Amino acid sequence: MEFFVDTANLDQIRKAMDLGVLDGVTTNPSLMAKEGIRGNDAVMEHYLNIAKMVGQNVSAEVIATDYEGMIREGQVLAALHPAIVVKVPMTRDGIRAIHTFHSEGIRTNCTLVFSAGQALLAAKAGATYLSPFIGRLDDLNMDGLELIAQIVQIYRTQGFTTKILAASIRSSLHIVRCAEVGADVVTCPLSAMEGLFYHPLTDKGLAQFLEDHARNNA
Numbered sequence: 001m002e003f004f005v006d007t008a009n010l011d012q013i014r015k016a017m018d019l020g021v022l023d024g025v026t027t028n029p030s031l032m033a034k035e036g037i038r039g040n041d042a043v044m045e046h047y048l049n050i051a052k053m054v055g056q057n058v059s060a061e062v063i064a065t066d067y068e069g070m071i072r073e074g075q076v077l078a079a080l081h082p083a084i085v086v087k088v089p090m091t092r093d094g095i096r097a098i099h100t101f102h103s104e105g106i107r108t109n110c111t112l113v114f115s116a117g118q119a120l121l122a123a124k125a126g127a128t129y130l131s132p133f134i135g136r137l138d139d140l141n142m143d144g145l146e147l148i149a150q151i152v153q154i155y156r157t158q159g160f161t162t163k164i165l166a167a168s169i170r171s172s173l174h175i176v177r178c179a180e181v182g183a184d185v186v187t188c189p190l191s192a193m194e195g196l197f198y199h200p201l202t203d204k205g206l207a208q209f210l211e212d213h214a215r216n217n218a
């Protein structure tokens, strides 16, 4: 399973890279706004900086909602850097755009996916990645992980090659459960990734080892 960090913050991306297990980055317009990146030139420059820094799998989202606009924006984004993956919302025009990008060899990430039916459409259109938002489903008392498991089963049964990129991850446990049910990728906040390191018995055990070593070598 690949690990992506879900942020547009360069410092957080650097920290995630320093963990030594990072495979990519996802962003969205809300995350760009959080960093105060505004205006087309600044947005493009920021995507380019992230792509140069990470060198692989950087999802950059189109803002247009019509087919022609998505194609225009997506082609500009894809031309920025080979690491860019064009993120396209799960709409009628989005699915049509994904189909066109697929035929042009442009990698896509179909975002805002909340059902197995939507996952089926995105795979049929040739999406490279599919982003089901599990945390937002959990927020509505629906089971986000169950959706991931259902999509894994459908894609395996049908032989689809679209990668399942579990998004809207809220905790380290979400990451582990996504691995269990067979997600190809998780994109998560740095804090959820860092939470995987922690176990009190690891800390306790290491302290004991160091104490015994010090006593033995005093």
Ligand code: G3P
Residues within 6 Å of the ligand: 006, 026, 028, 131, 133, 135, 136, 167, 168, 169, 187
């Ligand atoms: O990658 C999608 C993600 O950014 C959505 O996360 O926490 O806003 O539901 P969240």
